[in-house]
Amino acid sequence: MTIVTHACTPFEGQKPGTSGLRKKTRVFMEPGYVECFVQAIFNAIDGAEGKTFVVGGDGRYFNAETIQTILRMASANGAKRAIVGQNGLLSTPAASHLIRKRGAQGGLILSASHNPGGIDADFGLKYNVSNGGPAPESVTSAIFEQTTQIESFRTLDTEDIDLSDLGESKLGEMKVEIVDPVADYAKLMEKIFDFDAIKALFQAGFTMRFDAMHAVTGPYAKAILEDKLGAPEGTVLNGRPSVDFGKGHPDPNPIWAKALVDMVMEDEGPDFAAASDGDGDRNMILGRGIYVTPSDSLAVLAANAHLAPGYADGIAGVARSMPTSRACDRVADAMGIACFETPTGWKFFGNLLDAGKVTLCGEESAGTGSDHVREKDGLWAVLLWLNIIAVKGQSVLHILRDHWKEYGRNYYSRHDFEAVDAAGAADLMSALEAALPDLPGQSVAGLRIEEADQFSYHDPVDGSVSRNQGLRITFEGGARGVLRLSGTGTEGATLRVYLERYEPPEGDLEIETQAALAQVAAAVATLCDLEKHTGRTKPDVMT
Ligand code: VG1
Numbered sequence: 001m002t003i004v005t006h007a008c009t010p011f012e013g014q015k016p017g018t019s020g021l022r023k024k025t026r027v028f029m030e031p032g033y034v035e036c037f038v039q040a041i042f043n044a045i046d047g048a049e050g051k052t053f054v055v056g057g058d059g060r061y062f063n064a065e066t067i068q069t070i071l072r073m074a075s076a077n078g079a080k081r082a083i084v085g086q087n088g089l090l091s092t093p094a095a096s097h098l099i100r101k102r103g104a105q106g107g108l109i110l111s112a113s114h115n116p117g118g119i120d121a122d123f124g125l126k127y128n129v130s131n132g133g134p135a136p137e138s139v140t141s142a143i144f145e146q147t148t149q150i151e152s153f154r155t156l157d158t159e160d161i162d163l164s165d166l167g168e169s170k171l172g173e174m175k176v177e178i179v180d181p182v183a184d185y186a187k188l189m190e191k192i193f194d195f196d197a198i199k200a201l202f203q204a205g206f207t208m209r210f211d212a213m214h215a216v217t218g219p220y221a222k223a224i225l226e227d228k229l230g231a232p233e234g235t236v237l238n239g240r241p242s243v244d245f246g247k248g249h250p251d252p253n254p255i256w257a258k259a260l261v262d263m264v265m266e267d268e269g270p271d272f273a274a275a276s277d278g279d280g281d282r283n284m285i286l287g288r289g290i291y292v293t294p295s296d297s298l299a300v301l302a303a304n305a306h307l308a309p310g311y312a313d314g315i316a317g318v319a320r321s322m323p324t325s326r327a328c329d330r331v332a333d334a335m336g337i338a339c340f341e342t343p344t345g346w347k348f349f350g351n352l353l354d355a356g357k358v359t360l361c362g363e364e365s366a367g368t369g370s371d372h373v374r375e376k377d378g379l380w381a382v383l384l385w386l387n388i389i390a391v392k393g394q395s396v397l398h399i400l401r402d403h404w405k406e407y408g409r410n411y412y413s414r415h416d417f418e419a420v421d422a423a424g425a426a427d428l429m430s431a432l433e434a435a436l437p438d439l440p441g442q443s444v445a446g447l448r449i450e451e452a453d454q455f456s457y458h459d460p461v462d463g464s465v466s467r468n469q470g471l472r473i474t475f476e477g478g479a480r481g482v483l484r485l486s487g488t489g490t491e492g493a494t495l496r497v498y499l500e501r502y503e504p505p506e507g508d509l510e511i512e513t514q515a516a517l518a519q520v521a522a523a524v525a526t527l528c529d530l531e532k533h534t535g536r537t538k539p540d541v542m543t
């Protein structure tokens, strides 16, 4: 087995976005593409020499092949040990936990999250640092810098190893340890939540469906919900991971998990339902007759986290991404704890969690998590809901209605305009940005504008500044429109328009969401000349 050095030339566009590098699978399959990016990662972190890495992914097409490439390269670059999920599987939160638990220097996670998988679909590769979280901007910029000047990569001249074989072996001088992807994660969940209370809930006849969407959470959900918590077999749907996610779109929202939503809307439907995405970091929460928006979920969890043993002493603070609704701000206010507003993407929560400033955080895009790992965590959110339901003895609908009666309701929806012309989307953003200073005081679609700005984040822990994180327009009465371009797409541009409107406790708390937001949507469409720049009048997806 010899170490070989191959000459290479830079690939264009190997720039990590909101969550790592995401491209069409065929782009990743170009000869040398993965190798150049992986070598750039090692170069950017001062080499792999003597280091331990966690490696795994969501099981999508090209996952196993990429893992073999990474292992050969890690060995050739002098890494000491690689900890790999059996069959190449590791959910993103489980990978985050393993990095922390085993004191690894980093992790390479293969996933394009909620994007479809397959040779004609999407693939992704993300580097996480030693706290278990996505590399911060300083590291992703260094990686990108390396990709533009790379001249060679190091690898081993050797056969693939068997990823199904649990235990330790050697690849060159590097130890390879294949681990059960579920075991450590399940133990962590058992420490945080009251499993006995949740078990009793199921024993009493409480019914649930968890849709794993043919993605990575299947084995986790089966082991935890069915085997440990005693939910009947059949609770977990689509529980076997497949390389193309059953040809579906593993995105847990009312569009892509419609069958599940339809199920809970029936009178005879399950008491509770949930779904997770391709790599297991997102969650959707449903109760009989109700869909819980991710922003509301974060607020409810913040208000009730103390009911779970892991948070019995209360929470230090909360953080949400800027476009996430301000429902959790009201909870934080009432509790007298801080609420931080960060740019979109989990990497911005890392410093706050490490510094102990926040315990819970979340994003409107179906991501919720806590300081137990440094990624968002789909199953964790589901278990926290279950724990709260078990303690309160109330339905999801009941809990949500009580929450609104106490704090008021932040009506919220995100409208996505997908695969729009990139130049048109860029023009829309720059034209609106240029107009921002003149907006306050003006009225559009009958709404008076109070504030308008481009969001910059000043990290209170390390002092770093991240600019151009989205345009915010605040209207009178607490309504808001936010616009930003997606950093995870693989085709054209995706414009995200985030809409919010506040209704106080004594107001009308039962309006249909899109109707409640129609006026704000109209105001935003006018302000940004939506149709002129994108040719669109209606979003492709509303969540
Ligand atoms: C989207 C979401 C963002 C999330 C990111 C990664 O990013 O809006 O909130 O953190 O996906 O999610 P963007 O740039 O397309 O809006 V996932 O589950 O990778 O891991």
Ligand code: CO
Pocket: 112, 113, 114, 277, 278, 279, 280, 281, 282
């Ligand atoms: Co994901």
